[in-house]
Amino acid sequence: MCAKQTERVSVGPISGFPEWTPAERILEQRMLDTIRASFERYGFSPIETPSVERNDVLTAKGGAEAERQIYRLTSLYPQSVEDAREYSLHFDLTVPLARYVAQRYGDLVFPFRRYQIQKVWRGERPQHGRFREFTQCDIDIVGDGELGLMADAEIPAVISEVFSRLDIGNFCIRISNRKILTGYLEHLGYNEVETADILREADKIERQGVGPVREYLEGNGADASKIDGILELVQAEGSSQEILASLKAKTGIGDRYEQGVSELSTVVEFASSFGIPEANLQVDLGIIRGLDYYTGTIYETRLLDHPQLGSICSGGRYDDLASYYVGRTLPGVGISIGLSRLFSQLLRADILQAGAATVAPVLVTTPDESLYRKAIEIASDLRSNDISTEIYFEKARLARQLRYASRKGFKVAVIPLDEDLADGKVRFRDMESGDEQSVLIANLSNEIAKLVK
């Protein structure tokens, strides 16, 4: 409280580390609650892992771009935190899941279904909508040795539950199966490296058109019919059933292709029996993502009215979650929602608007100090009726207290006045309309419940 007061420390935002106003945070928290409730409704159990993992755990797989973005911990004052350098902040929730499952393999019950809603950190160059710290919401179903295809069919049902409840507009889950394209390219004679290259170029179609993939294929000596065959597959349009039918019509392409088509058919068929409307689930072989990770089903999700947001929920099936950490084959399927990015985009696109800066609908004002006890009594009654309530206790004229109520966005202001209290009544004001009425104190919580619920 002394010397340093004069040299004031500057307090601007830190680039890439989002922070919201109270009103915005209330909205974000509502989204997080909705996502969590949807995950729980489908029986996913919560886990939380530390923010850090050992460096060798984080880098076991190697080669990921995320690895170059890892934030290592050290001590602000050298030597005082001895072993801090051994661990770093996690850059996703998949590595921590893999480590968690490997470490606790013997204690977990499989299939292991978990959700995890946590911060992750990536030292990216901060730019439009890219954060260095952000909240991710993940679910995964992990099998021990094997995991049936129904898990892949259930995931779109969860995605659909989440985005229906979030109520941020029409959405479409795009679904594919990695084996179809790789099987097809294998059939055309491309080796693993070429296949990966082609998929990488095909992944650019949406942003850059077919130019890059066509160029790559031509440079690689492909003739027009090969190129057309590939592009036809990646760009196939029509209903899911139409696309699946035409995929099935191609015969003699090989086991991998056929397995992919069969898996995709089964997944789409069962996904629809979860009640996902046809418009919300679309087969699309043009989605590529997670080349070095996903091995079967792949998902992307978009808001139909806001394609500029890109995929807001993605994931897929993988064969091998944790072989870097444990001698078991643990296949799984999962998705991830990058909530911070989604939330900031929804705000920026005005799809969500921040509202009240309070979660409580009611402010009890205190026009006079002598009314503190009455105010407390009224507030306690409202609270015990599950109506969150704040009391304004500072000495201020009523007009100022009502201005406070209005600025914070309370729905109702209760105004205890001696003249009403003498009749066992109390006045309350609908902050939106400005209407005031007096009711018997015994009826207050009922009357307010009508207004706020």
Next chain:
Amino acid sequence: MCAKQTERVSVGPISGFPEWTPAERILEQRMLDTIRASFERYGFSPIETPSVERNDVLTAKGGAEAERQIYRLTSLYPQSVEDAREYSLHFDLTVPLARYVAQRYGDLVFPFRRYQIQKVWRGERPQHGRFREFTQCDIDIVGDGELGLMADAEIPAVISEVFSRLDIGNFCIRISNRKILTGYLEHLGYNEVETADILREADKIERQGVGPVREYLEGNGADASKIDGILELVQAEGSSQEILASLKAKTGIGDRYEQGVSELSTVVEFASSFGIPEANLQVDLGIIRGLDYYTGTIYETRLLDHPQLGSICSGGRYDDLASYYVGRTLPGVGISIGLSRLFSQLLRADILQAGAATVAPVLVTTPDESLYRKAIEIASDLRSNDISTEIYFEKARLARQLRYASRKGFKVAVIPLDEDLADGKVRFRDMESGDEQSVLIANLSNEIAKLVK
């Protein structure tokens, strides 16, 4: 998926970074939900700040032990995250609150009431119950220029709400006012430094008895009557009203002392009008804490049946939140619950026991693949009736599926069998009693709701 598989990375726990099983995490999350709901019921608004602050913000106050424990961020690969070194993980939620309020001073409405439930990090030497990463749950009420005493009276009501709802045993909020002791010591002729020293020794009484403080006072030339006077104050016993009466009976001790006694009386008086039972709030001048921070009211909270846990919720009144960052006087009052520490102690003391490893009460089994559609239909119906439900989709004998249900702690297993379905019925099993019954599918969610709610 290739080369590295053979060199397996070890995956032990990281000392000081707690991680829970799914069943434990479910319990912890329930505690967090309860705390949050209590904070919201009293009209505190949520904020969340980044995990990092600039180094000069974190160290502005200086001298704190926590400062030596700060985790700085750097890059795992030098130079790739350029400016990471400028910021570090926060070590509490008070510095971030101060920075938040300072930065957004013009946009916030005062008194600013916020809650904040977040991870904090301290590079402590990890030992019994001390964590390097832990979740803190804070509330504060911050005034602009001034903040009335009613804020101090409201805080114990929130503490009481939280711990009544957490239902972890009888608790007592101990309350004091810093001005009483400092005023008394000032009256005895001690200067600021001596007063701080005496309070520091008095803070040890609970653990080490009166020896250290008596020794200090004797070494400082105090006569027996001085020493007795101080010890009598610090160790005063009796009801809050009795202690307050005897404090008021001492006259001529000076303004600061009298102000402290008057504030404490007012706070206790109004706190009780919030309905806090007398047994839950106790005046106790023996609580000292936060010497260089708190300036008036001080709170500590203990579980009466588990004194070994120490204070589980502490806080107090401060005059000056953010003068390092903004040219405003921002007095406030707040408390903090160290949730990770509390939770781990409750587990260790067996006050809390981890239960089910699932939040969903119902598992729908699939005795045969042909029943997948029916299982989905049943689960969808239960979910739409707000009953969280998992479907077991792996190929396994029913006995194994029921063992899964039992290991994860489901309350009910639904068993669709052709013989029942033919009659429009379905069987379900109370996993605790083992009782099975068949009901009309249309009645299933009602019947299950009775069992699980």
